[in-house]
């Protein structure tokens with residue numbers, strides 16, 4: 110746990126957010142902050158509202174009521190692309206890559222999401238644009254290297270292993286140059302050894318200056334990698350605190366850890 114997490118500024122503020130889908134209240138008056146430079150875990154049983162939380166933060170859904178502020182800016186009615194440009198990136202529970210593009214091209218598309226103008230000017234292929242393109246490629250290659258994918262740069266995404274595809278998604282999210290990266294179960298389907306490696310990588314992502322919001326089901330991993338944890342159950346926040354506080358919280362144990370006590374130790 111880093112001391113800085115308690116002293117740094119709020120990057121994202123979720124304030125009293127409720128979202129209803131017909132008769133279902135997926136989020137019910139949820140409030141929490143994400144502080145700059147921390148890794149915040151978002152946990153809870155299946156259907157608790159974790160992915161919905163990502164979706165309202167990234168403009169996929171508008172909250173029925175409540176507000177979300179990012180770096181001082183309200184996100185109400187803001188489109189997905191605008192939110193990406195503001196500095197929030199995400200990965201998805203189900204991998205969403207451009208399968209027929211190479212790993213490098215997938216990362217370049219991520220970078221493009223941040224610079225639309227650059228894309229159109231690139232069509233003109235002026236010397237300046239060629240230089241910018243070279244710089245983009247260099248940065249994309251650096252991100253692939255960071256994620257351990259440099260040797261896969263020219264392979265089609267569809268031909269990458271499952272684990273490499275998951276890592277490529279994170280590289281693509283980083284390419285949008287975000288302040289906040291939201292990872293939706295990035296270790297889903299990984300074996301225990303792969304999970305440990307990925308969690309180390311997520312710490313390194315934070316050490317590069319990104320703030321990280323992490324949905325992860327494996328309690329042991331969440332406890333090991335996060336600074337703080339927010340727990341949802343049936344759309345409500347039932348607890349918030351350090352991993353140690355969450356581990357000992359009776360409501361959390363009843364809702365979630367009780368069934369996975371072995372995993373939680």
Ligand SMILES: Nc1ncnc2c1ncn2[C@@H]1O[C@H](COP(=O)(O)OP(=O)(O)OP(=O)(O)O)[C@@H](O)[C@H]1O
Pocket residue numbers: 130133134135153154155156157158159160161162
């Ligand atoms: N677009 C939608 N339309 C209707 N109901 C939805 C929609 N999106 C989410 N829900 C409902 O909202 C609730 C919260 O779902 P959500 O996917 O956010 O949970 P979760 O905590 O991410 O679950 P899991 O761990 O299984 O991924 C569930 O009851 C779900 O069925």
